Amino acid sequence: MTSSGRETTLALVRESLEQGLSAQRGRAVALRELNPAHNDYGSSFAVARLRAVLDDGEPLAVVLKDLNPLHQSVEARSVRRTGLGRSRRELWMYREVLDSEGLATPRLYGHRWEPKRGLLWLLIEDVGPERLSRVGEFDLWLAAARWSARLHLALKDLAGGEAALMRHDIAESRQHAAQITARLAEVSVEQRAVIRRALELHDEFVDTLDEQPWGVIHGEYTAKNIVVRRGSPDRQIAVLDWETVAHGPLYRDLADISAGDWTRERRVAMWRAYHDQYCRDSGRALAWDRFFREVSEVALVRAVAWLAWWSRENGRHIVRWVDELRRLTTQFFAPAK
Known part of the structure; x- marks a missing residue:
């Protein structure tokens, strides 16, 4: 210029x-x-x-x-x-x-x-440059999980209005699975086995997504879209990039923020932080076992969706989301012994 x-x-x-x-x-x-x-x-x-x-x-x-x-x-x-x-x-x-x-x-x-x-x-x-994706303090990740519960309650009565909110439905999830199935030959034999197992699980419960709680969600509630505010104990995080706001399964945001190279214990701790915040602020009791199952299912559906964005030129993306599918199937969907 x-x-x-x-x-x-x-x-x-x-x-x-x-x-x-x-x-x-x-x-x-x-x-x-x-x-x-x-x-x-x-x-x-x-x-x-x-x-x-x-x-x-x-x-x-x-x-x-x-x-x-x-x-x-x-x-x-x-x-x-x-x-x-x-x-x-x-x-x-x-x-x-x-x-x-x-x-x-x-x-x-x-x-x-x-x-x-x-x-x-x-x-x-300008809330600062420090993205949560570069922060290792687990308390801040827990704060982000709690914040998403507050968001969902704050937006529970929101109508789409002139913004024409997107809707993430079962048809979209099935399309993601079909896209991946059509390209299985492009990945290694080992990756193919992980993906096939994940797609089997995906087909088992994708139709039940409509039975889960739905609402207005951020849509891409990832650590890259969250800024850490240092020195503000009551305003620890600030969430950016609202062009993806949509109607969808409520726990999709929680699945996004808890995705990654976490142990089962830490991932579940984030889920628990959301659960407890939601129950406290809403005055409603969410049955933990059902909540746990629904978040697990949404997390796998969401990982399949992210993998569907792959390209041959971006091998790191494929590795990242195949690894995520491996973690999810191992941590939450392993066959009973």
């Missing part, structure tokens, strides 16, 4: 921030300073970190998320459509749904929605 182009962009960002902050605070707000920090890809979309100073001297750390699907990362463009559905969904969540105080999600400072000019910006609080 040329120097004049950067200046024009910063002027538009300044205008969007001043308009958004003025509307939120009920008074005219002007920016004394606005400076770029650095750019990167926070998820699928490009993000820019900005540092602002308001007219009263208040510092403001801002993230500009570019929601233009044509500006997604190369990897994201290869697997996702370039329509505006995901972008509209995320903007709607920040503007109409998310409670930054109650859920500690990033605050919305402003936005710009001009599709004809390709300007689709979300301006939110």
Whole structure:
């Protein structure tokens, strides 16, 4: 981008921030300073970190998320459509749904929605760079599991509205299994055995997903989408990337956050943290045995779904999710002796 182009962009960002902050605070707000920090890809979309100073001297750390699907990362463009559905969904969540105080999600400072000019910006609080995926403190993973229970209760009465929430149904799960079955010849004999066992289990209980609790879920509640807030005991984590919000099996988010190279004990500890938080906040008792079985099943269905995204060029992805299927079948679906 040329120097004049950067200046024009910063002027538009300044205008969007001043308009958004003025509307939120009920008074005219002007920016004394606005400076770029650095750019990167926070998820699928490009993000820019900005540092602002308001007219009263208040510092403001801002993230500009570019929601233009044509500006997604190369990897994201290869697997996702370039329509505006995901972008509209995320903007709607920040503007109409998310409670930054109650859920500690990033605050919305402003936005710009001009599709004809390709300007689709979300301006939110910069909650920091430390992703949970790079943190080994297990207490924070437990906090993330508990947070997902709070989210599900907070969104239990949410209607789709203009955002047209996606729906993750049985047909989608069956499609993932079919995609994998068609490509079994591309993996090793050892991997094939693991996948076939997982697909057998998948077929046994995929039709029961509709009998599980359903609700509004984040959709990709992975550690890469969670930022750790240091020094904030009551706001330990902040969850990002709301373009994937959807209707689906409620425990899908829990399956996502507890996926990985965990022992059975630690994975179950995360499930227990969710269970206890949900029961405490809802005032309802969830039978542990049934909950445990349903989460186990969703976890396997979810791992099959992630594996379905494989490509021949991404061997690490295949290894990762075949290993996850191996762990799940061994830890939770081993034949009784």
